[in-house]
Each structure stands twice: as C-alpha cells, then as structure tokens.
Amino acid sequence: MIETHGPTLPNHIVEWTVLIVTYPFFSGIVAGSTIITALVYLFGFKNLQHLERVGHFLALSLLLVAPLAPMFDLTMPIRALFVPFYPNIASPIFLFFVLWNLLLVIMLLKSYFLLRRDFVERAKEGDLFGKIAGVLTFGAKEINPEEDEKKVKLFGIISVPLAMLFTSYVGFLLSSMHSIPLWGTPMVILVFLASAVVSGIGAAMLVYIVGQYILGEKVDVNNLRVPTIILAAFAGVDLLLFLLELVLEWYWNTAEWSLISMAMKANFFFYLVKIVGLLFVFIGGLSSLNRSLSGITILSVVSLIAVYAVRWTLVIPGQMIDKGHRGIVYPHIKLIGREGVSEVIALYFLAFFLFLLFVSIAGWKSASHKEEVV
Template sequence: MIEAVGPTLPNHIVEWTVLIVTYPFFTGIVAGATVVSALVYLFGLKKLEQMERVGHFLAIALMLVAPLAPMFDLTMPARAFKVPFYPNPSSPIILFFILWTILLIVMFLKSYFLFRRDFVERAKEGGLFGSIANFLTFGAKNINPEEDDKKVKFWATVSIPVAMFFHAYVGFLMSAMHSMPLWGTSILLLVFLISAVVSGIGAVLLLYVIGQRMLGEEVKPEELKVPVLVMSAFAGFDLFVLFIEYVSEWYWNTAEWPLIAMAIKANLLAYLIEVLGLFFVLIGGFSGLRNSVGGITLLSVVSLIAVYAARWTMVIPAQMIDKGHRGIVYPHIKLVGREGISEVIALFFLVFFLFFLFVSIAGYKSAHQHKEVA
C-alpha cells in the first residue's frame, strides 16, 4: 500500500521488517551486557559479579540465536552456510561473519575460565549435566583460582570493544546507504551503540532480579545503584543524540523532509514509545524508583520496550519512503510465515531455552559462592 502525493505506483516493498528489527535488538543487548563486565572487571565492582554472570549467560545465548534472524529473512536460508566456505571480500556479510566468529571465540574463552571451577564441582555430582560439565573441563581438573581470574579479566576486557564493534557494524552498514533518507548519517552508528547500553543493562538487571526472586535470594537495590544510574544516563544521552540526528536530517534533507515526516507519522506510536520510554528511564533512574526492587524491575522492562521501539524506528521508516520520492510504502507484517511475528516469538523462546540450559550446566551461582553459603 502506498500513500502518494500524486498519481503513482509503488516501485518497491519494505524488505526488512520484524526479523531485521529483532537482530540489532539482540546484538545490542550483547554489547550492552559487556558494560556490566566493565563495571566488574575494569572498575572493580565485585558486588555485581553475580549479575555479570547472568549477563554472560544471556550474551552467549543471544550470540548463538541472533544470526538466525537475518538467516530466516533470506528467501533461501541454507545459502547462509556458504558464507564461510565461499568468502567474498567485497561483500559486507563476510565482515559480519568474521566479527561474529571472533566475538564468539572470545566469549567462549572467557566462559571456560569463568566457569571451569563450576564445571569441576558439577562433574562430581554425576548425571546428565554432570557428564556435560565433566566434558567441558577438557581434562583440566587442577584449578588455580587466581590465574583463572586473571584470564577472565583479560578476555572480558577484550570482549568489550569486540562486542561494541560487532553491534555498531549494523549501524555502519545502514549509514553507508546514503540514498536512503534517515540512514545516510554517521550519527546512526552512535545511536545504535548508546541505546545498546540501555537495553543491555536493562535485560541483565531484569533477569538478575527474576533469578534472585526464583531462588528466594534477597535483592539489594543499593548494590544495583551504579548499573541503574549508568542505564539512565545513557537513556538521556540517547535522547540527546536522537534530537541531533533528526535536526541534521531536517537540515541536510530539506527536499525529502515531507516524505520523512510522512514516514514518521506512519510510525508515530513506535516513536512515542521510544521517546517516552527513554525519558521515563532517564527520570526514573535518578528518582526513588532505583531504591526499590519493583522500581528497578519497571525501569528494566521499560528500557527494553523503548529500545525495541527504537530498533523499529531505525529499520522501518527509512524503507517506507518511495524511491521515486512520491509517497510512502507501508510494510506488510505477517503473523505466521517468513518475516512473521511467529518467527520472532520463536527466536525469543530459543534465547530463553539456551539461557536456562547454560544455567543448568554451569549453575546460577559460582562454586565459591556455594562454599561461602555453606
């Protein structure tokens, strides 16, 4: 369907919809979760170690599931497996594969040293998960905690820039498309990174609170003060950069602005959710909400909803502008089938399945935490 200024026919369709909206949402959480790692391993906030552990489980699950979103978007998904075997240096997809592979290797190396003590202890319990844990020790049963902690810190430090670059690559690709109003700006990359911090910290906070509640453990809001403040500060920074982006779009694309305004109007609900959600996180993080578990949970949920809406406003409106600059084309969102909402729901379920699988194998709490409780 096209809303036209004059007599015209649509000359394109909106190719990227909910799956491509979900992909940068997933990779953004991965990048944002590394900020929690930075707070623990670079800034020495050891009281957030359990929260960082939860974030690491989530980041690995998302890293494994995220590539399925663009793969399902393909007409022939099986062709994605040709990328590593028939690399084309001129194709941007090969750089994506290289970055994804490097980040996955770094995260698995961090996982090995982070969870090795847990695998050794879990292997003694026997059973299915004990056997898996025994295999994951790779025969290294002699543990040196201090040496392992140094290696965890090293790989956690390496993962931070790699994860940020991996996520920013999506914004880089979009900003390289100068023929698309709303995309042809270098600010887009910065918007992706800033909002990633908001959603990443929000997702880790939410899962941490849920995990503690499920185990009957106490959640101390004062211990979560720093990540909540960081999340809120980045929400404010995101609003500022978004303002700069759209002012620059208005300045540089004056001729296309009526079409841009039409695309914004067509997605007004998503824009309102994004802006009001980020503003709520900004204000709420510096108010009394951060002093209660319910308030922190609410801020986390709103941050995820706002950033998912932000991914929508980044991906969809630019594609709606008719290539003949005569109107806008509306996307066709299906409930079931290729590029359908059902596929997105399935990806979310797969993420949570892998998350709980990793928790079952390595344990929600580390081995030394269990000893402290005992």
C-alpha cells in the same frame, strides 16, 4: 494488499521487517551486557560479579540466536553458508561474519575460564547436566581460581570493544545506504551503540532480579544502583542523539523532509514509546526509583520496551521512503510465514531455552559464591 501513499516505484516494498528489527535488539543486549563486564573487571565493582555472570549467560545465548534472525530473513537461508566461501570484503555482511565469529570465540573462551570451576564441581554430580559439565571441563581437574580470574578479566576486556563493534555493524550497514534519507548518516551508528548499552544493562538486571525472585533469594538493591545510574545516563544520551539526528535530517535532507515526516507519522506509536520510555528511564534512573527493587525492575522493563521501539524506528521508517523520493510504502507485517512474527517468537523461545540450558549446566551461582555463603 500493500498500501502506498503517493507515487512509488513499482518494485518497492518494505523488505526488512520484524526479524531485522529483532536482530539489532539481540545484538544490542549482547553488547550492552559487556558494560557490566567492564564495570566488574575494569572498574573493580566486585559486588556485581553475580550480575555479570547472569549477563554473560544472557549474552552468550543471545549471541548464538542473533544470527538466526537475519538468516531466517534470507530468501535462501541455507545459502548463508556461502558467505565465507565467496567472501566480498566490501560487503557489510562479511564484516558481520568476521565480527560474530571473533566475538563468539572470545565469549566461549571467557565462558570456559569463568565456569571451569563450576564445571569441575558440577561434574561430581552424576546426572545428565553433570556429565555435560564433565565434558566441558576438557580434562581440567585442579583449578587455580586466581589464574582463571586473570584470564576471565583478559577475555572480558577484549569482548567489550568487540561486542560494541558487533552491534554497531548494523548501524554501519544502514549508514552505508546513501540512497535512503533516514539511514545515510553516521549518527545511526552512535544511536545503535547508546541504545545497546541501555538494553543490555536493562535485560541483565531484569533477568537477574527475576531469577533471584524465582529462587527465593534476596537482591541487594545497593549493588544495582551503579548499573541503574549508567542505564539512565545512556538513556539520556540515546534521547539526545535521537533529537540530534532529527535536527540533522531536517537540516540536511530538506528536500525529503516531507517524506521523512510522513514515514515518522506512520510510525508515530513507536516514536512515542521510544521518547516517553527513554525519558522515563533517564529521569527515573536518576531519581529515588533507583533505591527500590520494584523501581529498578520497572526501569529495566521500560528500557527494553523503549529500545525495541528504537530498533523499529531505525529499521522501518527508512525503508518506507520510496527511492524515487515521491511517496511512501507501508510495511506489511505477517503473523505466520517467512519474516513473520511467529519466527520472532520462536527466536525468543530459543534464546530462553539456551539461557536455561547454560544455567542448568553451570549453575545460577558460581562455586566461589556458594563457598562464601557456606
């Protein structure tokens, strides 16, 4: 039975739960990992190229899985295909459709030029993945690495603002709901952006470290210091934005403050995880933790947990506040079924599977990297 507190409108339930929490988490990682792309191609941190490659695989797999979360959330999932056929330009979902398609095209183009050389090399091996790689070369046989890198740089730079727009779209969607006190503020967009950077860098570093560990290769900690410091800085910005948002809510929504605080108390655990986690990443990332591999690994894990809590606190408490502004409705989280936790777990597995597939076809390391090692 759905619990309520105080008088609530009879039709009100918390409609969007774990799937809609997961969607901005995925899209945030996509956007955040492009920060490493920007570091490599805009700021010239060439020693981060391997991390950028791993981040790119992660971003591409999550970009493909991310729309499945809101799609599974639909009561009529297959009708999601109606969106381009009956477009309503004023709807935030149409914006999502445009941005997702644009970003996908750019990311695929970047993938092609980034991995073309690997595909050509891989196609020489006769196994299944070699054959797939052969198809993915699209007939290219002789590659000029310098030309390709220029194109990778171009598409990489385009993908940075596009991915940021893509993730801030959810913030745009929530902030356009004027009738819901915790959402109807432009601060939401900034919180989405800052936490996207935190989770994106954290996820890319974690996958990179775990991958290198599994393959028995060494990780150069000095290379990871710059992304760790950026991670810490953005965790600080995220925390600051959250506090600012809290003050804004308290100041502007004075009338609804009792309800807002009630909804926040109901999600106290997530707020605690968010504040403690972001504070730990902020302080730890700027301290001596960024000099050790274990320290960076812990920071990455904590950043991901903290950002998941950020997503939860952005999506759930706002919906709990009743439209009549007199009570709150508690969310009803199912384990199995539509909008259940099982669907979220399935999405994680799917993303992991896609990541493994990309790594299997293109290789964990680039061909040029292998040459250098030889």
